Amino acid sequence: MAHGDQDLALAEAFPDKLFTRALAQCAATGCSLTALRREVLAAFAASTRPLKAYEIVDRLSTPSRRISPISVYRSLDFLIELGIVHRLATQNAFVLCDHDHAQDETLVFMICQCCGDVDEAVLPGMTRSLAATADAHGFRSRGHSIELQGECEDCRSATSPTGRRG
Numbered sequence: 379m380a381h382g383d384q385d386l387a388l389a390e391a392f393p394d395k396l397f398t399r400a401l402a403q404c405a406a407t408g409c410s411l412t413a414l415r416r417e418v419l420a421a422f423a424a425s426t427r428p429l430k431a432y433e434i435v436d437r438l439s440t441p442s443r444r445i446s447p448i449s450v451y452r453s454l455d456f457l458i459e460l461g462i463v464h465r466l467a468t469q470n471a472f473v474l475c476d477h478d479h480a481q482d483e484t485l486v487f488m489i490c491q492c493c494g495d496v497d498e499a500v501l502p503g504m505t506r507s508l509a510a511t512a513d514a515h516g517f518r519s520r521g522h523s524i525e526l527q528g529e530c531e532d533c534r535s536a537t538s539p540t541g542r543r544g
């Protein structure tokens with residue numbers, strides 16, 4: 379098997395920044411960016427939309443090589459752990475993070491129900507406030523993210539013939 383060709387194809391599929399960041403984070407945590415992890419990352423890099431696990435399985439599978447969903451889930455868990463991929467609970471999908479925020483920041487995902495686009499932003503100062511609220515209820519939260527459903531700016535201007543803002 380021509381591994382060189384495959385690496386070349388992967389390198390082309392990667393925006394350098396993403397690949398460099400993944401490698402740096404792997405080095406910092408003493409993990410390795412295995413071939414499958416790289417391929418999962420490449421699937422995200424090649425997509426403008428959030429991906430569901432089965433879509434990644436389909437993209438990476440070939441007639442001669444069927445990727446198992448469990449191994450894709452393991453790679454996703456790894457990339458989530460690194461902070462390179464986020465899970466969108468309401469979409470049952472995963473999205474690439476191209477922000478350089480701290481792992482414990484509270485995030486807001488603005489999910490367009492029209493085009494499927496997802497915008498991510500950090501909510502500064504929210505983590506402490508959410509933790510305090512959870513504490514007051516004796517609740518231990520496992521993540522800090524809020525998902526908003528609605529319409530993105532592009533879709534809003536496309537559906538508004540007058541272009542007026544309400």
Ligand SMILES: [Zn+2]
Nearest residue numbers: 475476477498
């Ligand atoms: Zn992020």
Ligand SMILES: [Zn+2]
Nearest residue numbers: 490493530533
């Ligand atoms: Zn949209």
